[in-house]
Amino acid sequence: MGQIAVRASRPLAFAVAPILLTQGVRVRRRTPVLPEAAGERHGVEGGPGPDPLAVLVLGESTAAGVGVPSQADGLAPALAAGLARHRGRPVAWRVTANTGFSARKTLTRLVPQLPDETYDAVVVALGVNDVLEMRSGRAWQADIGALITALRPRLRPSGRIVLAGVPDVAGFPTLPQPTRALLALHARHLDRRLARAAASSPSALHVPSPRIDEPGLYAEDGFHPSAAGYRMWAALLADALTADAAA
Numbered sequence: 001m002g003q004i005a006v007r008a009s010r011p012l013a014f015a016v017a018p019i020l021l022t023q024g025v026r027v028r029r030r031t032p033v034l035p036e037a038a039g040e041r042h043g044v045e046g047g048p049g050p051d052p053l054a055v056l057v058l059g060e061s062t063a064a065g066v067g068v069p070s071q072a073d074g075l076a077p078a079l080a081a082g083l084a085r086h087r088g089r090p091v092a093w094r095v096t097a098n099t100g101f102s103a104r105k106t107l108t109r110l111v112p113q114l115p116d117e118t119y120d121a122v123v124v125a126l127g128v129n130d131v132l133e134m135r136s137g138r139a140w141q142a143d144i145g146a147l148i149t150a151l152r153p154r155l156r157p158s159g160r161i162v163l164a165g166v167p168d169v170a171g172f173p174t175l176p177q178p179t180r181a182l183l184a185l186h187a188r189h190l191d192r193r194l195a196r197a198a199a200s201s202p203s204a205l206h207v208p209s210p211r212i213d214e215p216g217l218y219a220e221d222g223f224h225p226s227a228a229g230y231r232m233w234a235a236l237l238a239d240a241l242t243a244d245a246a247a
Contacts (some may be wrong), residue, residue, distance in 0.1 A: 032220060034067055034219060036064040036065060037070055037071045038069060039070045040071060041076075041096070042093065042094040042095070043093055044092045045081040046091055047090055048090065052091055052092045053089060053092070054091075054092050054093075054119045055079060055093045055120065055123065056094050056121070056122045057076040057079065057096075057123045057125060058095075058111075058122060058151075059123075059124055060099065061098075061099040061100065061128070062128070062167070063096075063123075063125040064095065064097035064099055065095070065097075065230075067219030067224030067226060068225075068227045068230065071095065075230045076095045078234035078235075079234040079237050082234055083121075083242070094117075098110060100129055101129060102130050102133060103135075103144055111147070114154065118159070119159055120156050120160075121162055122154060123164060123237060124144075126144075126164075127191070127194070128167055137190060140190050140193055141197050144193070144197040145200070145201075148197065158245075160204070160241065161204045162204075162205050163197065163206045164237065165208035165209035166190045166191040167187065168209060168211045169183045170187075172218075174221060191209075194206055207237055210233060212225065212229055
């Protein structure tokens with residue numbers, strides 16, 4: 001019954017579309033539009049040293065650090081710092097991201113812009129915009145599959161494409177009901193499809209995103225993580241990558 005309800009997220013949304021549209025207008029009016037984090041989109045954590053691990057964080061606004069003033073407080077350097085502690089070696093990180101991008105836009109517009117480099121881990125942070133667009137599960141999984149294929153040549157030997165789970169929007173304080181419940185239902189549907197895409201590729205790893213309930217873990221827009229929220233998310237990703245490498 002639960003899986004049926006999740007798959008019904010789009011029909012339910014279409015049925016109450018007038019309510020969702022009205023609430024969407026209100027949310028946009030009262031929610032501050034935060035910029036992408038300022039600063040260099042690359043760096044090294046863990047001190048100088050030979051042969052650093054290379055990590056790319058690719059995707060939408062969370063990958064770009066929306067919600068914090070500086071890239072230093074965003075997801076990529078926090079993940080790199082965690083990996084450096086776990087692995088005992090420096091980690092070079094890079095961000096390639098754009099606010100508002102879906103999986104399809106990431107595939108067609110960001111991937112072709114990537115520098116001619118290879119990585120030990122490519123972390124893909126996507127999903128919220130596809131949820132907001134009510135992208136079908138089948139189309140979303142196809143986009144993710146194509147993205148995995150496009151990113152595979154960017155991996156070093158034993159490298160991994162980490163599919164960060166679709167954020168659990170049920171905790172987003174800025175979203176009113178019933179919009180929040182319906183979007184959360186669709187987010188769970190897309191995340192299951194994301195896990196399927198990872199399971200079908202030996203080079204991919206699905207890491208569920210944390211449920212963020214504490215106000216202090218959100219930025220002022222009630223939609224993006226704060227610095228503390230990014231650190232919590234990065235710690236989960238670093239733990240998953242470390243466990244995967246040890247397996």
